[in-house]
Amino acid sequence: MKLRDSGMPGEAYWETLFDVPLILDRLGVNASLRDVAELGCGYGTFTLPVARRISGTLRTFDIEPDMAERTRQRADKAGVRNIVCSVRDVMTESFGVEAASQDACLLFNILHGEEPIRLLAEAARVVRPGGAVLAIHWRCDLPTPRGPDLEIRPRPEQILSWAVRTGQLEAGPVLELPPWHYGVRLARVAPKPLSS
Ligand SMILES: C[S@@+](CC[C@H](N)C(=O)[O-])C[C@H]1O[C@@H](n2cnc3c(N)ncnc32)[C@H](O)[C@@H]1O
Numbered sequence: 001m002k003l004r005d006s007g008m009p010g011e012a013y014w015e016t017l018f019d020v021p022l023i024l025d026r027l028g029v030n031a032s033l034r035d036v037a038e039l040g041c042g043y044g045t046f047t048l049p050v051a052r053r054i055s056g057t058l059r060t061f062d063i064e065p066d067m068a069e070r071t072r073q074r075a076d077k078a079g080v081r082n083i084v085c086s087v088r089d090v091m092t093e094s095f096g097v098e099a100a101s102q103d104a105c106l107l108f109n110i111l112h113g114e115e116p117i118r119l120l121a122e123a124a125r126v127v128r129p130g131g132a133v134l135a136i137h138w139r140c141d142l143p144t145p146r147g148p149d150l151e152i153r154p155r156p157e158q159i160l161s162w163a164v165r166t167g168q169l170e171a172g173p174v175l176e177l178p179p180w181h182y183g184v185r186l187a188r189v190a191p192k193p194l195s196s
Helices: 019-029 047-053 065-078 116-126 157-167
Strands: 035-041 060-064 083-086 102-108 127-138 175-176 183-186
Touching: 019 047, 019 102, 019 175, 019 183, 035 047, 035 116, 047 060, 047 065, 047 083, 060 065, 065 083, 102 116, 116 127, 116 157, 116 183, 127 157, 157 175, 157 183
Parallel strands: 035 060, 035 102, 060 083, 102 127
Antiparallel strands: 127 183, 175 183
16 A cells, blocks of 8 residues: 555655755664665665665665666665665565564655554564664644645654554654754664553
8 A cells, every 4th residue: 555645756856855964864874773674765865875874784665666676776876785675565565574673664754654653563563672763754843845735744743652652662852854854763662562
């Protein structure tokens, strides 16, 4: 099931909308992370820079074959070898990655989709205790040049509350990621039962 409003504008325009090094610095993406999973590589906007920073493998998944192919092409051209890019519907098939096997899981520009708590729980499942789910999204408190409708766009405190409701994640500080985004680092804790 392709998540609602998860289509992309053109690649060149999309990539003017982020300060990727700043975002990755503030989220703590560096060589202390070994293996990482990502839902929705898109054009590989974050995939390649993340893969260059981490010390292990970046497993990335996209439901759209064209997006996976574009990311593979860019990785090949750039000689970035630690990316495994697969076409997969993560919502119906899960990440297909062993539980507690990743240092981090990236949910970038995607938590406006259906069933965000189920998605956060699946992301938490693949992360080892002590690792983190890292999420970014479009700000809701100012007009942004792109991003899903405000009706479905999550506010930072909503993401933090959903994360806690998985019983597997702890809320962290909300990070400013100018110009248009905010981010959250959700630490993986030992599993607890789902609360309603
Ligand atoms: C808004 S884009 C964000 C891409 C990338 N994370 C970024 O921030 O540049 C969302 C991506 O998620 C993919 N996607 C949507 N639903 C998905 C699903 N169920 N499983 C895997 N990928 C999905 C879309 O095809 C799209 O490439």
